[in-house]
Each structure stands twice: as structure tokens, then as C-alpha cells.
Amino acid sequence: MRNEPKRCGWCEGDPLYEAYHDNEWGVPIYDDATLFEFLILETFQAGLSWITVLRKRENFRTAFDNFNYNSIAKYNEEKINQLLHNKGIIRNKLKINATVSNAKAFLKIRDDFGTFSKYIWSFVNGKPIINSYNNYKEAPANTELSDKISADLKKRGFKFVGSTVVYAHMQATGMVNDHEVSCFRHEEVKKKVK
Numbered sequence: 001m002r003n004e005p006k007r008c009g010w011c012e013g014d015p016l017y018e019a020y021h022d023n024e025w026g027v028p029i030y031d032d033a034t035l036f037e038f039l040i041l042e043t044f045q046a047g048l049s050w051i052t053v054l055r056k057r058e059n060f061r062t063a064f065d066n067f068n069y070n071s072i073a074k075y076n077e078e079k080i081n082q083l084l085h086n087k088g089i090i091r092n093k094l095k096i097n098a099t100v101s102n103a104k105a106f107l108k109i110r111d112d113f114g115t116f117s118k119y120i121w122s123f124v125n126g127k128p129i130i131n132s133y134n135n136y137k138e139a140p141a142n143t144e145l146s147d148k149i150s151a152d153l154k155k156r157g158f159k160f161v162g163s164t165v166v167y168a169h170m171q172a173t174g175m176v177n178d179h180e181v182s183c184f185r186h187e188e189v190k191k192k193v194k
Helices: 015-023 032-045 050-055 057-063 077-084 093-113 116-124 144-155 163-172 184-190
Strands: none
Touching (some): 032 050, 032 093, 032 116, 050 057, 093 116, 144 163
């Protein structure tokens, strides 16, 4: 058996989870397209496990026009009905409708702030919050900051963006570094700050 690096406990044992953890989770993202992709995926994850969504990620990419917010904002009833019959994704009508309305709200934020990235990163002054957890179970499900961001997103018309979903989005997109301190990615991710 080869010598595996020390990873966060939540991803160990599943190759897909490990690859996601090793290459994406916690890396600061400033690109609107990728931020929107994670927003969609986190929306569909609400109430489910992340691995369920991760396993369907490529199906979501195909079904939702490569996560193109401009296209998704224009989806009509016919397109929504197609999605409801797509067995490759999570077929939840409320979440599919929320994805369309969230794309519209996303575009409005881009109009108001120039980019969604400027808007969302302004909550942490453009720099990730570096936490120091010994065990991933120490990380909170939500924080006062995720409460604040959630409330602001809802005020701007977003749906399925409760504080827990927002905190998961912050973790995924590197707004917070919640890698365990013993994880090989904790230090690597810290170096990826813009």
C-alpha cells in the first residue's frame, strides 16, 4: 500500500471524495462561473449528503448548460419539465425552480457589483478565514457570518440559501479554510490566496 497523505477525516475512503478534497475543497475561488456552479450544487445538496451531489455533478453540468447562469436565467416551463424528467440529477421541483430564480438574482448582483465574486468576497474583505480545527467535526454547520450572508442573499431573491448551505458554500469556495490542521491541504490552501 502506498503512503497516502493525511487528509480530513470526512473524505477518506472514497476516491471521488478524496479527489474533490485534494483538488478543489477550500481553494479560494474568485471566478463567477465556478462560484455559481458551487451555488447550484450546494442548493441541490440541501438536506442530502455532499457525496450524492458530487456523484451527479457531471449530469448536473450537462443538464444545466455547463452551469451557465445567463442560460439558466432564461429557462422556461418546458426546460424545467425536461429537468424534472432527467434521472441523472436530483429531480426536486422547488430546487430546480430555485436554480432558475437564483440565476436571475445572480445576474442582478453582477449588475450591481460588477461581479458576484466582488459581492460575496466583500463579506470577508477579500481574504479567507483560516480556521484551526484538529477534527473536521469541530467545524460549525453555520456561523454568524453565514447567517448574515444568508439573510442578504435571501433579501436579494435567492432561495435555498439557508445559513448551513451558505457555510458549506464558503467552505467549498475557500472563503473559509476548514481543512484539519494535520491535513496536507491546510497549508497548501493557505498559499493560494489571491
